[in-house]
Amino acid sequence: xxxVTQSQPEMSVQEAETVTLSCTYDTSESNYYLFWYKQPxxxxxxLVIRQxxxxxxxxxxxxxxxxxxxxxxxxxxxxxxxxxxxxxxYFCAFMKFHNDMRFGAGTRLTVxx
Amino acid sequence: KAGVTQTPxxxxxTRGQQVTLSCSPISGHRSVSWYQQxxxxxxQFLFEYFSETQRNKGNFPGRxxxxxxxxxxxxxxxxxxxxxxxxxxxxxxxxxxxxxGAGGEAFFGQGTRLTVx
Numbered sequence: 001x002x003x004v005t006q007s008q009p010e011m012s013v014q015e016a017e018t019v020t021l022s023c024t025y026d027t028s029e030s031n032y033y034l035f036w037y038k039q040p041x042x043x044x045x046x047l048v049i050r051q052x053x054x055x056x057x058x059x060x061x062x063x064x065x066x067x068x069x070x071x072x073x074x075x076x077x078x079x080x081x082x083x084x085x086x087x088x089x090y091f092c093a094f095m096k097f098h099n100d101m102r103f104g105a106g107t108r109l110t111v112x113x
Numbered sequence: 114k115a116g117v118t119q120t121p122x123x124x125x126x127t128r129g130q131q132v133t134l135s136c137s138p139i140s141g142h143r144s145v146s147w148y149q150q151x152x153x154x155x156x157q158f159l160f161e162y163f164s165e166t167q168r169n170k171g172n173f174p175g176r177x178x179x180x181x182x183x184x185x186x187x188x189x190x191x192x193x194x195x196x197x198x199x200x201x202x203x204x205x206x207x208x209x210x211x212x213x214g215a216g217g218e219a220f221f222g223q224g225t226r227l228t229v230x
């Protein structure tokens with residue numbers, strides 16, 4: 001079974017600084033997708049960034065980027081120039097082809113002014 | 114374009130009752146997936162419907178069931194409610210099936226907070 005581990009239950013960062021959230025996963029598949037979702041207090045899950053395992057290039061979306069290490073089964077999220085609106089729960093998710101998404105336990109990120 | 118709409122937003126039920134939750138996907142999306150979110154178990158996959166057919170099911174008892182209508186709206190039903198069913202229930206819609214498709218982006222609703230007393 002695929003498992004996703006987020007080892008940091010809580011993190012905090014000062015506004016405008018950079019923070020990295022960790023995620024590791026376990027799979028025997030070679031083709032799969034990885035996602036980072038953000039869940040603010042409004043509870044709505046919002047896709048932050050997505051990575052296809054067959055792509056070696058790390059995905060980036062504005063201030064958000066990932067460090068995808070396929071051999072190490074690691075998928076960390078870097079948030080640059082943190083903003084107060086980035087305060088939320090962040091979930092790492094794994095999805096192999098033709099299957100459902102599996103989520104990690106989440107990391108609660110607080111951005112401090 | 115309207116997002117994913119879940120109704121009701123909040124619900125309080127008594128043990129033993131049954132409940133029906135509704136999810137309207139984004140227009141044009143044919144896949145609806147349901148997730149249960151609790152502090153203890155995190156986010157767990159319940160099932161996915163695509164074109165009115167259940168494509169995949171998570172590890173939940175038969176008390177949890179669902180269906181999808183021809184307009185892609187989906188309902189989830191929980192019968193004989195237990196205290197442990199208290200959770201945030203999230204639905205997500207996507208253009209392609211999570212099972213048959215290729216990693217289609219899932220858009221989530223704001224969830225229904227179910228409290229069982």
